Amino acid sequence: MSAEPLIERNLIFVTGKGGVGKTTMAAGLAQMLADEGRTVLGCEIDAKGDLAAAFEVPASRFVPQKVSDGLSLMAMDTEASLREYLKLHLKIPIVGRIGPVAKAFDFLATAAPGVKEILTIGKVCWEVRERHYDTVVVDAPATGHIVSQLSAPQVINDLVKVGLIRSQTDWMSEILRDPAQAGLVIVTTPEEMPVSETLELVGAVTERTEVDIATIVVNRLLPERFTPRDEAVFDAISTEQGRAILNDEIGGGATPLLEAARLATVLRRSRTQHLDTLRAGLPDGLPLVLVPELFFRTDGLRATRQVAVHLAEELL
Numbered sequence: 001m002s003a004e005p006l007i008e009r010n011l012i013f014v015t016g017k018g019g020v021g022k023t024t025m026a027a028g029l030a031q032m033l034a035d036e037g038r039t040v041l042g043c044e045i046d047a048k049g050d051l052a053a054a055f056e057v058p059a060s061r062f063v064p065q066k067v068s069d070g071l072s073l074m075a076m077d078t079e080a081s082l083r084e085y086l087k088l089h090l091k092i093p094i095v096g097r098i099g100p101v102a103k104a105f106d107f108l109a110t111a112a113p114g115v116k117e118i119l120t121i122g123k124v125c126w127e128v129r130e131r132h133y134d135t136v137v138v139d140a141p142a143t144g145h146i147v148s149q150l151s152a153p154q155v156i157n158d159l160v161k162v163g164l165i166r167s168q169t170d171w172m173s174e175i176l177r178d179p180a181q182a183g184l185v186i187v188t189t190p191e192e193m194p195v196s197e198t199l200e201l202v203g204a205v206t207e208r209t210e211v212d213i214a215t216i217v218v219n220r221l222l223p224e225r226f227t228p229r230d231e232a233v234f235d236a237i238s239t240e241q242g243r244a245i246l247n248d249e250i251g252g253g254a255t256p257l258l259e260a261a262r263l264a265t266v267l268r269r270s271r272t273q274h275l276d277t278l279r280a281g282l283p284d285g286l287p288l289v290l291v292p293e294l295f296f297r298t299d300g301l302r303a304t305r306q307v308a309v310h311l312a313e314e315l316l
């Protein structure tokens with residue numbers, strides 16, 4: 001890990017366990033950077049359209065579409081990436097899905113490990129190398145797949161020692177291993193499985209890739225609604241007698257209310273414990289950014305803007 005500030009980097013991959021809030025954070029980060037006056041390309045890898053939905057725009061395509069001042073979005077398409085590569089580097093223009101090339105691509109992509117990964121990584125690195133944007137934010141695959149994607153240039157480098165392919169993967173590796181340019185953000189929630197997956201991923205990324213882990217984002221933190229003193233009060237009024245008196249006063253409904261208060265306390269306490277486990281297991285000096293649970297809007301542009309504000313508080 002490096003002391004390089006996240007916002008200065010040109011290529012940010014956002015990963016984490018399924019469902020922890022990768023897309024939400026990638027969108028919030030892209031919005032925050034655009035608010036800071038940077039030109040940003042948000043890139044969605046798995047074509048679910050979630051990143052576009054976070055900005056309430058139609059599903060992205062391979063060709064970046066501008067969604068607001070300073071912010072464009074694209075969706076990765078490895079075949080389109082190959083076509084662009086052939087056109088740019090070998091000056092072979094390929095229009096549409098021309099039979100032999102498409103077939104060769106399908107064959108290669110299924111037969112050779114790393115082909116899809118290199119086309120994905122190659123495309124985002126290319127955008128960085130050409131300085132088309134100040135920052136490329138990648139809504140990357142979940143923990144299971146990210147390591148093979150980030151290590152694709154290295155893996156291919158180990159196989160191919162010289163020639164055209166080698167000269168291509170060399171410059172990608174250079175970008176990926178430079179913490180001033182590239183960084184990984186791992187999103188987690190303060191829960192048991194996401195925390196243990198995060199700790200495993202930190203180990204795997206450090207061991208098997210050259211990409212710097214920039215920040216861990218702990219998403220969905222619960223606010224401290226009640227103090228220990230409040231809890232003592234809840235305990236006192238949760239007795240049968242206490243509930244009876246309350247129900248008399250408020251005309252019923254005391255039990256679900258008291259249970260909700262207890263649940264809020266228990267949940268928060270367990271999340272605090274998981275957060276402590278995470279802190280204890282991470283390498284010293286790796287920054288943690290905390291993002292609270294959103295209670296009102298959890299999707300769409302308003303949620304994205306809200307996340308951007310929380311991230312700005314912690315990162316700027």
Ligand SMILES: Nc1ncnc2c1ncn2[C@@H]1O[C@H](COP(=O)(O)OP(=O)(O)OP(=O)(O)O)[C@@H](O)[C@H]1O
Pocket residue numbers: 016017018019020021022023024025050142219220221291292293294295298299
């Ligand atoms: N801080 C938050 N507060 C409340 N809800 C949240 C928060 N962050 C994310 N969510 C909600 O959690 C769900 C999953 O979030 P998101 O789609 O960003 O996760 P993901 O990691 O990208 O998921 P996937 O692995 O499916 O791509 C969404 O419904 C989102 O609105």
Ligand SMILES: [Mg+2]
Pocket residue numbers: 022023024050139
């Ligand atoms: Mg997602």
